[in-house]
Amino acid sequence: MTVPATATPILELRGVVAGYGETTVLRGVSAEVAAGGVLAILGANGAGKSTLLRVASGVLRPSSGSVLVDGVDVTRRKPGSRVRLGLCHIPDPRGIFPSLTVRENLLLQAPRRGGAARVGPVLATFPRLEQRLGQAAGTLSGGEQQMLAVARAYVQRPRVVLLDEVSMGLAPNLVDEIFGFLRTLAEQGVALVIVEQFVHRALAMADRVLVLARGRVGLSAAAGVVGEAEIFGAYAGVAGTGVAGTGVAGSNGNGVARAEPARGGARGARGARGSRR
Ligand SMILES: Nc1ncnc2c1ncn2[C@@H]1O[C@H](COP(=O)(O)OP(=O)(O)OP(=O)(O)O)[C@@H](O)[C@H]1O
């Protein structure tokens, strides 16, 4: 069954081929996320997850395929221009400025209009950061740095946040705290693309999951209907699972992983199964 399109995607990747120098990493990957949607990108080490986020944010230009924001082709636009469209990338490592203070990090790329006003609320969510406003970000603990990275994203008033392994190395209660905050963001209509190592966390958070296997879409499905065994099965890719000759597995029938909004009928998307080819 194909999941019907209910909202225009904010962010869309179409047939992205990308890599580094002579090495091709992504081989025709399509994905999209609408306002309030949460798309989890899963896959083995080296599958191309971080590369996908880099292409989305403009850090890496694809050799073919395209990136669209609100239906407008931004493939050739620089990262800074995409930030102004509301795209915020929290890379791995976290993309904070270690020699600047927590306060400076929060305000560095805050939009002139309404950016500073968001510092108070986010500090209320992460009081640990408030106690460390004057401290150099590089001296924060790993968990505190991750909080700062997420808080910075919030202050930038993003429409789409791309998160690369935000839970990496964090204690479970901290991960809960950060994921709880991200869920609130999604409920406010922010689209999330999360690269996540913990499959159960990804499934709990996301509307859709996309498994990358050797740079292709190994599986794309609604998060509510796909199990961990099926996901791990897709990690190896089509050839690895012995299902030869089926081409690119997964996708919602047209090769596109789609994350639906979190509000209203959005959670209903969990009931709709993304078809596997
Ligand atoms: N700057 C780079 N130059 C050359 N090759 C790179 C570069 N960055 C990544 N690669 C290679 O591209 C492939 C995909 O890397 P990528 O970081 O996207 O994987 P990943 O799925 O995020 O893996 P992990 O789970 O380990 O973070 C890997 O083989 C990696 O070695």
Ligand SMILES: [Mg+2]
């Ligand atoms: Mg990575």
